[in-house]
Amino acid sequence: MMARAGGTPRVGDLVEAVTEGPLPLRLTAYDGTDLGPRDSDVAVHVASEEGLRYIVSAPGDLGMARAYLTDNLVLRGVHEGDPYELFRRIKREVRSRRPAPKELAALLRGFGPRVVVPPPAPAMEALPRWRRAVRSLDPRQRAAASISSHYDVSNAFYERVLGPSMAYTCAVFDSPDATLEQAQERKFALVADKLALRPGQRLLDVGCGWGGMAMHAAREHGVSVLAVTLSREQASWGREAVGRAGLSGQVEVRHADYRDVTEGDFDAVSSIGLTEHVGVRGYDGYFRFLHGRLREGGRLLNHCITRADGRAGFRPEPFTDRYVFPDGELAPPGLVMSACHDAGFEVQHDENLRLHYALTLQRWCQNLVDSWDFCVADAGLATARVWGLYMAGSRMAFEANWLQLHQVLATKVGADGASSFPLRPDWRP
Template sequence: MQVAEIISDVLGQDVPIRVVAYDGSKAGPDSSDVALRILTPRALARLVTAPGTLGLARAYVTGEIEVDGDVYEVLDAMADLTLHDLTRAEQVRLARRLLPLWLRHRQPPPPLEYRPPGRLHSKARDRKAISHHYDVSNRFYEWVLGPSMAYTCAVFPTASATLEEAQAAKHELVAQKLGLQPGMRLLDVGCGWGGMVMHAAAEHGVKALGVTLSRNQAEWAQAEIVRRGLSDLAEVRHLDYRDAPESEFDAISSIGLTEHIGKDQLPNYFRSLYERLRPGGRLLNHCITQPRTPLTRRLDPFIARYVFPDGQLEPVGHLISVMNDSGFEVRHEENLREHYALTLAGWCANLEAHWDEAVAEVGVGRARVWRLYMAASRLGFERDNIQLHQVLGVKLLDQGRSGFPLRGW
């Protein structure tokens, strides 16, 4: 059986892109600007053992599948594809044909897959999971993220704004929602490379503390704080948010941390942040969410094994309910998913502009992981498969006073 025939059996006759296989067979329209090249039978063997995104990702990461053109364009072209329904007899026939190929060409999973050891969401396991993704290389992240070193959704004031302008706008939006004023104390949990901490200190005169489980992030951020002359106001520590100081803060920002917490830990997470706030203090929680209540708790297997081990996304309604139950009054909520699609498009462009340097720095396999996951995530935000929500809450003062104006944040 030719490879193109196998592809047509699985995907249907209307394959929207060119598929070119190692045996010379083809599927899909010759007029397509992008193509999927199956370079070796090992790619098909991976699809036998891991059908769907994980098998395709393994084959792409190892170079057994190549893409002609933009990875995003290939994913976009295939996003509306409905898998061809095979009868039971067709499934059995296909499995019999592929079994010898699997026996000859099966391979272990690529070494870049990672499952952290230990009890789920223990401090030790969380530290390993965070290190796997964020302690790759600060230089690599400088190329991908740009000068802002912000690894979270930007907020584009206009469609033509640059990525750097949009990241600055995001930090200012958070500052405005939190009502930051000179002399206040801010805690930024999961602070990354310290962008929010430095913005709060430099632009609002706030005494800001950031904590992160990534040693690379903490070292880079602290050095940048010194370089900018912000040491009197800003500090980043290599620390678990659960071990952050329990002093009364005026405001807390959590930008991109909740995805790593896990559903069962959310009540303790929001309760611990509530306890660290003074009465009248505000929390801004910014995180990726599910667009609706998921039928399964599993993250996409490619993302779970290659990108964010132990990551878990919840619908925004659940997050708001847990915030309420933890004592917060929710004052504002908004969905910024289109902004994250634009942010990811910027990161993808940065990676392509520095592709050779990135490969030399972290290896071709890891560079391919980032290329694939960022392109797929961009499409996910565009198609409403995932969302990005900011939720603003307050720890009420006595007699139910919120400290908020009648209109505005």
Template sequence: MQVAEMFRPVLGEQAPVAIRAYDGSRSSPSGASPVATVDVRSETALAYLASSPNSLGLARAYVSGHLDVEGDIYEALTALGELTVSDVTPATLVRMAARLAPLRFRHRVAPPPEEHRQHGRRHSKDRDSEAIEHHYDVSNRFYEMVLGPSMAYTCAVYPSATATLEDAQFTKHALVAEKLRLEPGMRLLDVGCGWGQMAMHAAEHHGVRALGVTLSRDQAHWAQKEVARRGLGDLVEIRHGDYRDVTEGEFDAVSSIGLTEHIGRRNIPGYFRFLYGKLRTGGRLLNHCITRPDAHHRAHADPFIDRYVFPDGELLPVGWLISRMNAAGFEIRHEENLREHYSRTLAGWSANLEANWDECVAEAGEGRARVWRLYMPACQVGFDLNNIQLHQVLGVKLGPDARSGFPLRPAY
């Protein structure tokens, strides 16, 4: 069986994706113009599939450059949609297995160097630090080119369909500040603060004293310099460390933007109890995180995402998270799903990557750049298809009088 024809049943006879292979074979979709072409460049691509016949094998082939996509990757992934090998007939699977099996012995291949395997106890401080270092301590310059001037690596909030990525990131920070009711003189704890943009926004626009904590050494160094450049040193501290090591308390507000995905199901109850304990009576928590839409979608990340992007990432249903947040003592006051906004955010980051491709490759290496070129459109499709969501949940720590301090109808 020719290589291109071997792939066609897996992708689907009607899938509008063409296939071109190193053996000279080609396959075009029946009844549709192709939106992209999958280029199987060498036998090594098949060897990766033989060793891991799933998304991890395909990702290894792509990251290493032995498999490529000509055309828009987002359009290609959208066209393939929810297709799985379960749609392939048993006879086809047998023929494919027979073709690929010898490659595992004849052509052994090591994973690309960008692949990461975790060590130690899951979600221990050392292992969490290792996971964060893998993804974030790559190159601040690389992130500047991809994320843009906002340096915000979390879902933006688009005030309109024509808003820029920078406008949307500012709107996100403003929305969080509004939900937390930040006012001059208040104290904010921002856990998993990234490059410190929420902490700096709170200080610059609301006169808040903010402590941001990140496990990434590179993020902390960048943010500390930016705090000094903006003249915010009297209001903002960026600390390199684990949020669990914060000893201060009696904060007026806590923001957790993009951290919960890294906590792990087993540790979530303790995580919310810890944040509850950091707040004064009447203080608010805004928890912003990626979730799965229901308990039927898998909690652990896809193998490609786990090895190449977010090691040990774990997504949980928003209802489950709200229950644990409530059990920790919080009264839940507001919740909203922003998944369409994350799709737009990812599209903006992908556009930045393409616009700065050569410089991104020079800064972080071609393999790393290809990881991003694949994972961002894949996640964008996930949000579009409602395989993943993004929720903001707002809670308050009530006092003995049970007064929440919320207006009858908040503007947001």
């Protein structure tokens, strides 16, 4: 694409400067840019100069998300609840090119100095991490605020997206054709089996969400459960669900920080999706606390998202940090297991469920698409769009092996080194 008369560049010139080869989708813009196949079933339209400024001032997912959430970037051919195909083409088929600094600087000068000045961020965007740290020096208050920003959106919204299980964690699929509900129940069963739950035992479920694991353990295995969540909305919904299930005598859902649990001598601890919120520097205290809540011979099942390796750093991408999981961090699985060992546990088994999470996210996106009008009316268009972006992008990340999901089973070894763990695993794979 050639610059317009007088040397003024177009959006297409900038795109061609940072990519190589044909685009796998159509790209149009407010200035007449028209790149890629015109008959493409997927298209992106940069609707204004403001949209370009969002993208240029914050390269990568954050700038594009800001433009999209303010209607300055328009997606065509994909549903807002599941823009997976757009992610797939951009991440898998667009070949990037790194222009020389002088070339890029000259091109940007042609747009004028305003192009690198970011417009105001959408109102729902969280402050940068360093500013959040300055404003909230109490780590517990900051953790509560981060959890609330994500999980206290709307229980009705989550009911539509997550389905009847209300499980916001990776399911386990015996086959790709299994339903989401079957797969979530299979996940709860797998966790319970790995923990070797038996009638009369006591389970501590930290980061319990809406109580799915706690209710499964009580209903199917006859255990007593203390379930703890920092989300007030989750705790309220969970208590009502426990009551409807007739399990109030076995399950207590407590709105509290897991570190405020004073009871001990639990037979087992389940932690499904909490580690992502702890922060890598908090791993030592986290695992030591859980170790202290267990009796000797007790089991811990830690289920969490991890990096595929240690090269990417711990912090999430800016979009995820600002819009989805403020203050969340992901470590490689080896670091998670090392911290678990250092706290006194003996790791007995590790299982990677990476592709299961891709299937889970696919189902959640479809639920969002199917309930789009309700979700927009209930939580707002911007929130619904954020969840569509996040879940479709996460599916891409698990499929590409940028992210993984590990279940780590560990035991509390006796003071004399005695192990209660059998010579071979005692659960159904």
